[in-house]
Amino acid sequence: MNMKVDLCGVTLNNPVMTASGTFGAGEEYSEFVDLNRLGAVVTKGVANVPWEGNPTPRVAEVYGGMLNAIGLQNPGIDIFIERDIPFLKKYDTKIVVNVCGHTTEEYVEVVERLADQPVDLLEINISCPNVREGGIAFGQKPEMVEQITKEIKKHAAQPVIMKLSPNVTDIGEMARAAEAGGADGLSLINTITGMKIDIDRRCFVLANRTGGMSGPAVHPVAVRMVYQAAQAVKIPIVGMGGIMNAEDAIEMILAGATAISVGTANFTNPKATMEIVDGIRDYMQRYQVKDMRELIGAVHDR
Amino acid sequence: MQARVGKFEETAIIIRQEEIADDIYSMWLRTDEIASHAKAGQFVSVYCNEGSRLLPRPISICEIDKKDGAIRLVYRVAGKGTEEFSHMRTGMQLRVVGPLGNGFPLKHKKAFLIGGGIGIPPMLELAKALDCEKHIVLGFRDELFLLEDFQGKGQIYIATEDGSAGTEGNVLDAIRENGLSADIIYACGPTPMLRALKEYAAKNQIECWISMEERMACGIGACLACVCKSKEKDAHTNVKNKRICKEGPVFRAEEVEF
Numbered sequence: 001m002n003m004k005v006d007l008c009g010v011t012l013n014n015p016v017m018t019a020s021g022t023f024g025a026g027e028e029y030s031e032f033v034d035l036n037r038l039g040a041v042v043t044k045g046v047a048n049v050p051w052e053g054n055p056t057p058r059v060a061e062v063y064g065g066m067l068n069a070i071g072l073q074n075p076g077i078d079i080f081i082e083r084d085i086p087f088l089k090k091y092d093t094k095i096v097v098n099v100c101g102h103t104t105e106e107y108v109e110v111v112e113r114l115a116d117q118p119v120d121l122l123e124i125n126i127s128c129p130n131v132r133e134g135g136i137a138f139g140q141k142p143e144m145v146e147q148i149t150k151e152i153k154k155h156a157a158q159p160v161i162m163k164l165s166p167n168v169t170d171i172g173e174m175a176r177a178a179e180a181g182g183a184d185g186l187s188l189i190n191t192i193t194g195m196k197i198d199i200d201r202r203c204f205v206l207a208n209r210t211g212g213m214s215g216p217a218v219h220p221v222a223v224r225m226v227y228q229a230a231q232a233v234k235i236p237i238v239g240m241g242g243i244m245n246a247e248d249a250i251e252m253i254l255a256g257a258t259a260i261s262v263g264t265a266n267f268t269n270p271k272a273t274m275e276i277v278d279g280i281r282d283y284m285q286r287y288q289v290k291d292m293r294e295l296i297g298a299v300h301d302r
Numbered sequence: 303m304q305a306r307v308g309k310f311e312e313t314a315i316i317i318r319q320e321e322i323a324d325d326i327y328s329m330w331l332r333t334d335e336i337a338s339h340a341k342a343g344q345f346v347s348v349y350c351n352e353g354s355r356l357l358p359r360p361i362s363i364c365e366i367d368k369k370d371g372a373i374r375l376v377y378r379v380a381g382k383g384t385e386e387f388s389h390m391r392t393g394m395q396l397r398v399v400g401p402l403g404n405g406f407p408l409k410h411k412k413a414f415l416i417g418g419g420i421g422i423p424p425m426l427e428l429a430k431a432l433d434c435e436k437h438i439v440l441g442f443r444d445e446l447f448l449l450e451d452f453q454g455k456g457q458i459y460i461a462t463e464d465g466s467a468g469t470e471g472n473v474l475d476a477i478r479e480n481g482l483s484a485d486i487i488y489a490c491g492p493t494p495m496l497r498a499l500k501e502y503a504a505k506n507q508i509e510c511w512i513s514m515e516e517r518m519a520c521g522i523g524a525c526l527a528c529v530c531k532s533k534e535k536d537a538h539t540n541v542k543n544k545r546i547c548k549e550g551p552v553f554r555a556e557e558v559e560f
Contacts, residue, residue: 024524052541057517059527064354075540268356
């Protein structure tokens with residue numbers, strides 16, 4: 001039985017990755033998870049310089065989900081290269097570095113700094129709903145998506161995965177724009193912009209007013225968008241959005257994802273990623289699936 | 303053999319639970335690893351059984367019984383998650399991760415242990431752990447709780463907002479009214495109380511340790527939800543933010559800004 005998948009020319013031992021921002025750079029969760037068992041660790045977004053992020057409260061729970069507005073707090077690329085990459089190198093897993101910035105130049109600077117680093121893939125965050133400049137500003141217009149993808153591809157030494165926002169009218173159009181810009185792969189969905197109001201105090205729960213919604217409540221939306229993106233492009237897709245267990249992961253793969261990322265589920269169950277790897281293996285045994293690739297995009301009409 | 307350190311995920315069994323004041327519950331949990339590794343001022347993440355509630359509830363540890371492998375949590379029902387916990391009975395199970403955070407440093411010199419409201423519970427284990435002269439100052443809105451548990455662990459002073467017991471006012475009013483002094487402050491409670499204590503400690507040049515609170519998600523330092531502002535750049539985050547769940551929840555008052 002083969003659980004390996006090829007993601008933009010990089011072979012993952014299995015399709016299970018972590019969703020950026022939920023897993024730090026792996027160190028904290030390594031007390032619960034054997035990182036060697038994951039297909040890849042996707043790091044928290046890193047910028048050219050340290051970012052302080054948003055004021056607190058930064059998170060709120062909602063029914064079947066949560067909102068976050070961390071604001072891409074990160075220690076900057078210097079510390080990241082010095083501390084976080086060497087930590088991850090100790091494990092037999094692939095390293096995907098999520099890159100954020102306010103301007104094209106900032107993204108490019110990080111991408112260039114990573115060029116000689118032992119990093120397998122880059123995930124470019126053009127879809128964070130919680131920062132005013134950069135982030136989602138690049139991810140909601142197809143021409144912007146294509147342009148920034150082109151710029152990043154000019155400077156990147158590793159394959160480039162563009163992380164797309166669900167806060168758009170036509171996800172297929174965005175997917176095609178990234179592909180036209182030369183993206184090696186896509187990842188989606190980032191969080192859906194939401195809001196929660198404290199009715200006793202009549203105030204916004206989050207200091208940022210709005211936050212990105214994640215968790216099982218968004219999973220059907222994510223499955224639909226991954227399916228539509230997969231129909232629109234030929235490049236591989238990393239599917240994410242509310243994956244809580246192996247069933248959710250397989251659904252995403254059947255919709256067209258080559259690999260999947262587990263995010264909010266880590267908060268609910270620190271061992272979720274490993275359990276999902278085990279669950280996918282069980283599913284393959286039960287249905288006598290010899291190769292993961294048989295499942296990718298295998299959904300059909302009833 | 304070296305003891306295992308770190309955090310543990312356990313299925314804890316409820317030994318007993320009772321409502322000790324209006325909406326305030328005391329729950330003893332059987333947890334082998336967490337109980338044997340926990341110390342005063344640390345907290346645990348308690349997970350809901352109801353699947354729509356995704357995030358663990360961070361709850362401070364009120365007492366640790368290492369001999370019987372048990373911890374006591376005293377919490378206020380503040381939402382649907384804590385309400386779920388409040389309905390649970392002896393023998394039922396809860397998933398718990400811990401011990402989390404740093405805990406209080408144990409410095410055996412004349413101490414103020416100051417708790418306000420639902421910040422009172424963690425001071426109980428601290429009172430048991432500290433072997434020195436202690437002034438235990440507890441601030442309540444109106445209804446008193448945990449008082450009997452503190453008996454014999456130090457001199458106890460009470461403040462109530464409505465004046466129904468002890469000093470009318472807050473914990474600092476109780477300190478002033480009783481003419482108390484100490485060489486170190488340990489405190490947990492609402493932000494205005496902590497802010498006043500930070501100022502009081504600075505003015506009187508007393509070492510002051512406070513336990514902070516913030517909305518959390520992961521509880522282990524990965525998600526950066528529960529940060530507080532710090533005076534200096536933090537070594538891990540590389541910005542002036544400290545993770546309450548990891549570098550805290552206990553900080554030197556002067557190193558954090560709130």
